[in-house]
Amino acid sequence: MDSEIIIIGAGPAGSVAASMLARMGRSVTVLESATFPRFSIGESLLPQMMEFLEEADLLRDVVQHGFQYKNGALFARGDELTSYDFRQKLSPGWGTTYQVRRDQFDELLAKGAQRHGANILFRQTVTAFTPDAERPSLRVRDENGDERTMTARMVLDASGFGRVLARMLDLEEPAAFPPRMALFTHFKDHISAHDYDRNKILISVHPENHAIWYWMIPLANGQTSAGVVGEVADITAAGATREERYNRLLHESGLMGRLLSSGEMIRDIGEIAGYACKVKHLWGPGYVLLGNAGEFLDPIFSSGVTIALKSASLATKAVDRQLNGEAVDWDADFSRPLIKGIDTFRTYVAAWYDASLQRIIFNQPRNAGEITRSINAVLAGYAWDDNNPFVRDPVRYLNLLKTLCA
Numbered sequence: 001m002d003s004e005i006i007i008i009g010a011g012p013a014g015s016v017a018a019s020m021l022a023r024m025g026r027s028v029t030v031l032e033s034a035t036f037p038r039f040s041i042g043e044s045l046l047p048q049m050m051e052f053l054e055e056a057d058l059l060r061d062v063v064q065h066g067f068q069y070k071n072g073a074l075f076a077r078g079d080e081l082t083s084y085d086f087r088q089k090l091s092p093g094w095g096t097t098y099q100v101r102r103d104q105f106d107e108l109l110a111k112g113a114q115r116h117g118a119n120i121l122f123r124q125t126v127t128a129f130t131p132d133a134e135r136p137s138l139r140v141r142d143e144n145g146d147e148r149t150m151t152a153r154m155v156l157d158a159s160g161f162g163r164v165l166a167r168m169l170d171l172e173e174p175a176a177f178p179p180r181m182a183l184f185t186h187f188k189d190h191i192s193a194h195d196y197d198r199n200k201i202l203i204s205v206h207p208e209n210h211a212i213w214y215w216m217i218p219l220a221n222g223q224t225s226a227g228v229v230g231e232v233a234d235i236t237a238a239g240a241t242r243e244e245r246y247n248r249l250l251h252e253s254g255l256m257g258r259l260l261s262s263g264e265m266i267r268d269i270g271e272i273a274g275y276a277c278k279v280k281h282l283w284g285p286g287y288v289l290l291g292n293a294g295e296f297l298d299p300i301f302s303s304g305v306t307i308a309l310k311s312a313s314l315a316t317k318a319v320d321r322q323l324n325g326e327a328v329d330w331d332a333d334f335s336r337p338l339i340k341g342i343d344t345f346r347t348y349v350a351a352w353y354d355a356s357l358q359r360i361i362f363n364q365p366r367n368a369g370e371i372t373r374s375i376n377a378v379l380a381g382y383a384w385d386d387n388n389p390f391v392r393d394p395v396r397y398l399n400l401l402k403t404l405c406a
């Protein structure tokens, strides 16, 4: 046996799970196909995620790095602006977090996991997997193209959009949302503190097509990540090339386009499409799926990394108990609690795209203190807090609010 636990992928889910398990005294090997640092999309974090970094003893690494502070979100549609401050939230816990360059963030987490004793092997690509309740095994190809077999007592798939086990074990399920596309890049932004509060992500809605929206995520060192998201047909209709589409849509964005008008683009425009994904089940004999390797909903509420770390937190506790010889009910102890929060976000994502949530956001009833605090908690990532009525019964409470706002 190579290690008690093998983790596929050293993104946030993999490194945080590795750190948690190493701190439990488990031997962990992480197999990562890339070399770090490497670019990744997903730069706006949520305060709920800080709790999981704390649990993995990785919070100090992140706090000390000097990432851009984040305390909320500003929503814009034409001249309408609504600001949400995550610190004014119903759920207890962190109210602030960071906006990060993921090449730096992911490398930091990987180094932290190594410090806690995890063995991370880079340029190692998992090419095959054999499930087994006692001794699952993997085929791994190294940087020279040589293949070997590795075995463990448990395999955690944290391969993100690589979706290694979902593909190999035919676990893919159609996602609930239609295929959407995102175009994105980084700017040296030249935005002054007077013009924009860098502590907030800016989410803008296209003035004529509510199904197109934009993110502007100020980063440290005067840089900003700026992207546009929409249905594939709407994005491709905006021009013949990626550059044409991006520039035209940025121009139409309103506030974001104005803020970035003197910015310099410092990355090629990236594109990702059809990213929403799902699986039939999140675990099986000798394996469990974490983060995007399981399900990814949509970027609108920046929930990806938070869900990835929640999955790491739940799975590592169950793995540790199982390796101690205790009985683990993977549905009750892992899948259902995880999916509960994913389902909360799913309701908000669906309400965003049918525009009902946009109506709520831009027409909130006045003096809606408790309601705003409840919505702030969800936007801050506290999607598992049943004390919040907007988490306990999101469909009912969003519908009520829709009526109030109408």
Ligand code: FAD
Binding pocket: 008, 009, 010, 011, 012, 013, 014, 031, 032, 033, 034, 040, 041, 042, 043, 044, 045, 046, 124, 125, 126, 127, 158, 159, 160, 161, 162, 163, 164, 182, 272, 275, 290, 291, 292, 293, 296, 298, 299, 301, 302, 303, 304, 305, 306, 308
């Ligand atoms: P990843 O971060 O994808 O890491 C997976 C790792 O596995 C990679 O390093 C990869 O190299 C490795 N790997 C893959 N295949 C193999 C293999 N065969 N063998 C070995 N290693 C392998 N989330 C947010 O929280 N905030 C945001 O603002 C946000 N914006 C987004 C915008 C867009 C357009 C999209 C599409 C997503 C966004 N997300 C955002 C989601 C976020 O990117 C992911 O949820 C997050 O990166 C998931 O982390 P992970 O650890 O599951 O996977």
